[in-house]
Amino acid sequence: MTGFTQTLAAATASLNRQIHAMPFNRALADGTLPEATFRGYIVQDAHYLEGFARALALVAAKASDPDAIALLASSAAGAISAERSLHAHYMQLFGVSAEQFAATEVSAACDHYVSYLLRVAAIGNFAEGVAALLPCFWIYRDVGRAIAERAAPGNPYAAWIDTYAGEAFDEGVTRMLALTDRVAAAGDAACRARMQAAFARCCWHEWHFWDSAYHERGWPAP
Numbered sequence: 406m407t408g409f410t411q412t413l414a415a416a417t418a419s420l421n422r423q424i425h426a427m428p429f430n431r432a433l434a435d436g437t438l439p440e441a442t443f444r445g446y447i448v449q450d451a452h453y454l455e456g457f458a459r460a461l462a463l464v465a466a467k468a469s470d471p472d473a474i475a476l477l478a479s480s481a482a483g484a485i486s487a488e489r490s491l492h493a494h495y496m497q498l499f500g501v502s503a504e505q506f507a508a509t510e511v512s513a514a515c516d517h518y519v520s521y522l523l524r525v526a527a528i529g530n531f532a533e534g535v536a537a538l539l540p541c542f543w544i545y546r547d548v549g550r551a552i553a554e555r556a557a558p559g560n561p562y563a564a565w566i567d568t569y570a571g572e573a574f575d576e577g578v579t580r581m582l583a584l585t586d587r588v589a590a591a592g593d594a595a596c597r598a599r600m601q602a603a604f605a606r607c608c609w610h611e612w613h614f615w616d617s618a619y620h621e622r623g624w625p626a627p
């Protein structure tokens with residue numbers, strides 16, 4: 406990790422520590438997360454990944470160089486294919502049909518995160534879009550790795566852990582970190598401030614998404 410991404414990590418270190426210590430992630434590591442909680446999370450996450458892939462494609466369209474277009478567009482395809490097969494694995498395991506998935510209401514936390522990403526991707530500049538997308542890569546790799554280190558043997562969520570702690574996911578994260586550093590170096594101080602704000606907001610959304618899944622929250626009733 407070099408350059409601006411170090412600044413981003415330092416600015417969000419406290420939130421990042423809290424994310425690692427979340428009950429959802431602790432219980433995932435020791436294999437005690439209730440199946441119904443994980444099932445609810447996976448269903449929301451499958452909805453999330455569709456929105457995330459759309460945001461990646463929108464930011465890819467704003468990129469000025471072919472390397473960035475290729476990275477963002479291939480990540481959009483990867484979000485749909487690799488992670489979708491992970492979701493399909495768990496949905497089959499939990500007996501969630503395609504019809505049940507389609508009929509499940511998107512949670513407030515999922516809707517909020519996806520709406521934010523799409524807003525930044527659509528009306529923010531390219532640099533802000535890249536910064537908003539980064540936590541989805543970076544936090545999952547680091548949480549996945551930390552969980553892999555302490556996961557109990559025979560963990561029922563091993564497929565999830567292996568995906569995010571694995572080399573293939575790390576490759577995309579490393580390239581996304583390099584892109585963020587490159588874009589930040591090419592921008593001015595105001596641009597970097599906007600990037601930092603979008604990055605911090607999406608780190609919060611990652612926390613909120615797990616918190617909502619752990620408490621199985623939908624939409625607060627009036």
Ligand SMILES: Cc1ncc(CN)c(N)n1
Pocket residue numbers: 450453454488540541542545611614
């Ligand atoms: C909410 C969320 N954030 C990030 C990831 C990892 N792509 C994910 N699957 N879901």
